Amino acid sequence: MTAPNIETIVSLSKRRGFVYPASDIYGGLGSSWDYGPLGVELANNIKQSWWRWAVYERDDIEGVDSSIIQNRLVWKYSGHEDTFSDPLVDCRDCKTRLREDKLERDAAAKFVCSNCGSTNLTESRAFNLMFRTTVGAASADDDPSALAYLRPETAQGIFVNFKNVLDTSRRKLPFGIAQIGKAFRNEVTPGNFIFRTREFEQMEIEYFCRPEDAPRIHQEWIDAYDAWLGSLGISSDNIVHYEQTPAELAHYSDRTVDFLYRFFPEREDEDKQFDELLGIANRTDYDLRVHSKKPENADGKRINPDTTEDLSFFDPQTNERFYPYCIEPSIGVNRTLLAVMMDAYTEKANDKGEVRVILKLKPEMAPIKVAVLPLAKNNDEIVTLAKRLKHDLQPSMRAVYDDTGGIGKLYARQDEIGTPFCVTVDHESLADNAVTVRDRDTWEQERVGLDALKEHLLERLKQ
Ligand code: ATP
Numbered sequence: 001m002t003a004p005n006i007e008t009i010v011s012l013s014k015r016r017g018f019v020y021p022a023s024d025i026y027g028g029l030g031s032s033w034d035y036g037p038l039g040v041e042l043a044n045n046i047k048q049s050w051w052r053w054a055v056y057e058r059d060d061i062e063g064v065d066s067s068i069i070q071n072r073l074v075w076k077y078s079g080h081e082d083t084f085s086d087p088l089v090d091c092r093d094c095k096t097r098l099r100e101d102k103l104e105r106d107a108a109a110k111f112v113c114s115n116c117g118s119t120n121l122t123e124s125r126a127f128n129l130m131f132r133t134t135v136g137a138a139s140a141d142d143d144p145s146a147l148a149y150l151r152p153e154t155a156q157g158i159f160v161n162f163k164n165v166l167d168t169s170r171r172k173l174p175f176g177i178a179q180i181g182k183a184f185r186n187e188v189t190p191g192n193f194i195f196r197t198r199e200f201e202q203m204e205i206e207y208f209c210r211p212e213d214a215p216r217i218h219q220e221w222i223d224a225y226d227a228w229l230g231s232l233g234i235s236s237d238n239i240v241h242y243e244q245t246p247a248e249l250a251h252y253s254d255r256t257v258d259f260l261y262r263f264f265p266e267r268e269d270e271d272k273q274f275d276e277l278l279g280i281a282n283r284t285d286y287d288l289r290v291h292s293k294k295p296e297n298a299d300g301k302r303i304n305p306d307t308t309e310d311l312s313f314f315d316p317q318t319n320e321r322f323y324p325y326c327i328e329p330s331i332g333v334n335r336t337l338l339a340v341m342m343d344a345y346t347e348k349a350n351d352k353g354e355v356r357v358i359l360k361l362k363p364e365m366a367p368i369k370v371a372v373l374p375l376a377k378n379n380d381e382i383v384t385l386a387k388r389l390k391h392d393l394q395p396s397m398r399a400v401y402d403d404t405g406g407i408g409k410l411y412a413r414q415d416e417i418g419t420p421f422c423v424t425v426d427h428e429s430l431a432d433n434a435v436t437v438r439d440r441d442t443w444e445q446e447r448v449g450l451d452a453l454k455e456h457l458l459e460r461l462k463q
Pocket residue numbers: 185187194195196197198199200201202276277278279330331332333334335
């Protein structure tokens with residue numbers, strides 16, 4: 001089972017502390033969201049899983065963490081200043097601001113307002129999505145020499161460091177550079193909870209290779225991402241691959257395959273249930289060339305007279321110098337978190353026929369791995385033992401102690417936030433040095449001796 005719609009996850013998130021509307025006490029800020037105590041843990045688990053998989057478990061990828069604010073020239077030469085825009089239209093009837101490329105057409109092929117159905121729309125104009133700011137204490141707001149942008153993708157921070165990483169890590173092709181970080185886009189139509197926001201987080205790899213190897217490596221990354229998403233607990237039934245058409249390709253891309261997730265299962269038309277979770281692009285040698293000092297245009301002029309570096313690669317084996325091709329898998333932390341939560345969402349009836357929510361997260365994703373619960377919170381000995389167990393388990397796994405309700409309520413709360421195991425300390429525990437371990441998914445209970453508890457849980461958390 002998966003969540004019936006995003007709204008279900010919005011209310012679970014707010015109720016239990018995964019995600020809250022940002023600046024809520026001042027009326028919110030459009031599409032900004034804050035991650036609460038459980039959301040920050042889940043997001044960290046996703047990022048750690050990705051970093052371990054992308055950087056540690058391979059032998060060909062290095063990590064970096066580049067600045068959000070770079071020299072404006074980075075965005076001039078990357079093409080973002082000129083082309084990183086969406087086609088903006090206004091509905092003259094209901095005044096809604098819309099993205100033309102997301103609108104449906106009527107029988108006469110005219111665009112239709114998605115809010116009121118009118119075709120009375122303005123001509124589209126390009127709206128640049130980069131957030132502008134000024135750098136330096138003395139600069140006036142409109143001083144062009146102080147203009148800077150918040151990065152709209154983490155990728156450019158990797159390209160401009162290509163030579164630094166190459167030289168310091170003494171890499172040969174193929175190799176990649178990975179980065180996790182915030183990106184900012186002044187989206188025309190943010191919405192659908194954390195699916196589309198103006199501030200979000202990306203996990204990007206730029207994987208550099210010889211041009212002739214790029215198509216094969218592109219396919220290898222597609223397969224690798226299918227496997228990684230599966231390891232997060234996302235069902236392949238809820239993923240489709242989409243090959244971008246030539247008209248849809250970004251200015252730098254030769255081929256892009258998007259992975260679409262079933263974010264909108266409530267929509268009747270199955271095609272419309274899916275939207276982008278990640279994209280894997282063949283960026284060719286576009287970025288390394290445009291940031292390099294040697295390439296020239298047809299008139300023999302340098303295409304980049306501002307850079308001081310040449311980002312070509314010299315292959316000592318073949319004595320060739322060339323600009324490597326780059327395969328870029330790019331995925332958002334926030335959309336991944338939403339997909340993981342939607343896929344894990346399950347409802348189950350208890351003995352009394354009451355419907356309970358269980359978030360069947362993979363143990364690796366669960367914000368809390370074990371909750372230690374005292375059966376009687378007024379019994380000092382039980383409470384002391386439960387608190388001690390929490391502290392003993394903590395170095396090995398994220399553990400919490402909770403005595404804020406009756407045992408039924410406490411179990412229900414842990415099920416809803418995806419905690420794989422509850423450990424209950426009862427009167428008998430004081431005599432037999434054993435506790436009850438309850439399984440989130442089956443609700444089965446098992447008696448486990450205190451000596452064996454940590455190993456028992458660690459073993460079962462490996463599932
Ligand atoms: P879309 O077509 O949905 O606007 P995009 O194709 O512009 O997305 P990319 O530039 O390929 O997105 O960005 C890579 C990834 O970053 C996306 O697959 C998505 O997971 C994430 N992402 C992009 N824009 C946003 C956003 N506004 N909010 C949340 N995540 C985003």
